[in-house]
Amino acid sequence: MSEVMTIGEPMVNLIADSPETFMEARTLPRQMAGAEFNVAIGVQRQGHSVSYVTTLGNDWQGDLIVDYMNGIGFDTTGIRRMDGAATGYQLKVRSSDGEPKVIYFRAGSAASQTTPDIVDDLSFDGLKVLHVTGIFSALTDKTYETVERLIDTAKQHGALVTFDPNPRPTLWDSEQSMIEATNKLAAKADVFMPGLSEGRLFSGLEDPRAIADYYMDMGVSKVIIKLGAEGSVLFERDADGNRLETVVPSFVVEVVDTVGAGDGFAAGVITGLLEGLDDERLLERANAVGAIQVTSVSDSEGLPTTQELADFIASTPRQEVSL
Ligand SMILES: Nc1ncnc2c1ncn2[C@@H]1O[C@H](COP(=O)(O)OP(=O)(O)OP(=O)(O)O)[C@@H](O)[C@H]1O
Ligand SMILES: O=C(O)C(=O)C[C@H](O)[C@H](O)CO
Numbered sequence: 001m002s003e004v005m006t007i008g009e010p011m012v013n014l015i016a017d018s019p020e021t022f023m024e025a026r027t028l029p030r031q032m033a034g035a036e037f038n039v040a041i042g043v044q045r046q047g048h049s050v051s052y053v054t055t056l057g058n059d060w061q062g063d064l065i066v067d068y069m070n071g072i073g074f075d076t077t078g079i080r081r082m083d084g085a086a087t088g089y090q091l092k093v094r095s096s097d098g099e100p101k102v103i104y105f106r107a108g109s110a111a112s113q114t115t116p117d118i119v120d121d122l123s124f125d126g127l128k129v130l131h132v133t134g135i136f137s138a139l140t141d142k143t144y145e146t147v148e149r150l151i152d153t154a155k156q157h158g159a160l161v162t163f164d165p166n167p168r169p170t171l172w173d174s175e176q177s178m179i180e181a182t183n184k185l186a187a188k189a190d191v192f193m194p195g196l197s198e199g200r201l202f203s204g205l206e207d208p209r210a211i212a213d214y215y216m217d218m219g220v221s222k223v224i225i226k227l228g229a230e231g232s233v234l235f236e237r238d239a240d241g242n243r244l245e246t247v248v249p250s251f252v253v254e255v256v257d258t259v260g261a262g263d264g265f266a267a268g269v270i271t272g273l274l275e276g277l278d279d280e281r282l283l284e285r286a287n288a289v290g291a292i293q294v295t296s297v298s299d300s301e302g303l304p305t306t307q308e309l310a311d312f313i314a315s316t317p318r319q320e321v322s323l
Contacts, residue, residue, distance in 0.1 A: 008036025042267025053078035061087035264293030
């Protein structure tokens with residue numbers, strides 16, 4: 001079976017062909033989106049097998065997504081199809097500041113109607129890493145329960161759990177419920193990887209070291225904090241309980257579109273864990289995939305193969321980073 005499993009809401013992504021406004025755009029080339037989908041692509045490009053779990057509508061978007069995933073070799077046996085609900089999609093328009101505008105069409109989508117019993121049909125044999133995010137968990141109470149059941153089951157089968165909070169405040173009832181629910185999932189994860197501002201929001205603490213302690217006290221083994229263009233830092237504890245930290249700079253690149261940097265980063269962390277990289281190399285790889293991701297307008301098409309990643313790491317200058 002696959003080394004990595006994830007659950008999410010994959011969407012068709014229509015990207016306006018002209019910068020700045022949907023009004024100017026004459027055509028909207030079709031791609032795929034979805035944070036967990038981007039991570040899955042990044043993992044697969046590094047030569048690791050992926051199982052993708054979700055619910056899709058019986059519509060052309062669902063067919064397109066399943067065909068695409070089958071075509072690139074994902075295990076799609078964990079995908080359910082349903083009548084009466086559509087597969088979500090999104091519109092995206094570029095912006096000169098690198099922060100594109102995205103409009104979602106996903107309310108009541110098939111993915112949002114996933115129920116926890118989807119977990120009972122899955123095979124966990126040989127699974128090494130389960131990757132989950134705060135996006136799929138935010139869709140409904142049922143998707144939240146599904147993520148909880150998936151985490152518990154994957155852990156019972158000896159898999160590591162990586163968790164990217166990916167806050168989407170509009171998908172939650174309130175900021176407080178987002179914070180509480182996200183922290184409850186974080187406590188179940190082995191690896192928690194917020195951006196610094198996300199870590200501050202979820203813990204209520206300012207200092208990266210205090211944020212790391214907050215989550216390690218809950219039982220998280222590795223807290224990896226993303227520092228944007230500067231790079232990232234990994235915290236863990238030694239056998240005596242002392243906090244260890246590894247800070248690694250990212251790479252100097254030209255930013256085209258910042259969306260999906262965190263997803264590329266997560267793919268780097270997951271594949272680094274699978275390959276037993278030490279903390280320094282793990283963050284170097286994660287930073288590299290995140291940096292490559294911001295140079296592409298697509299949410300996933302720019303993600304590197306093993307060779308592209310090695311060439312990038314060998315030839316790209318580093319940023320300055322400090323904590
Ligand atoms: N402009 C950049 N230059 C170099 N590396 C970058 C840049 N932006 C991001 N990265 C790399 O990607 C990682 C993740 O980016 P970021 O901190 O923006 O994540 P995020 O907040 O989860 O993003 P998002 O949720 O938008 O995907 C960073 O820690 C860094 O290693
Ligand atoms: O918000 C979502 O559900 C997405 O997954 C859409 C984007 O592809 C994602 O935000 C990239 O991180």
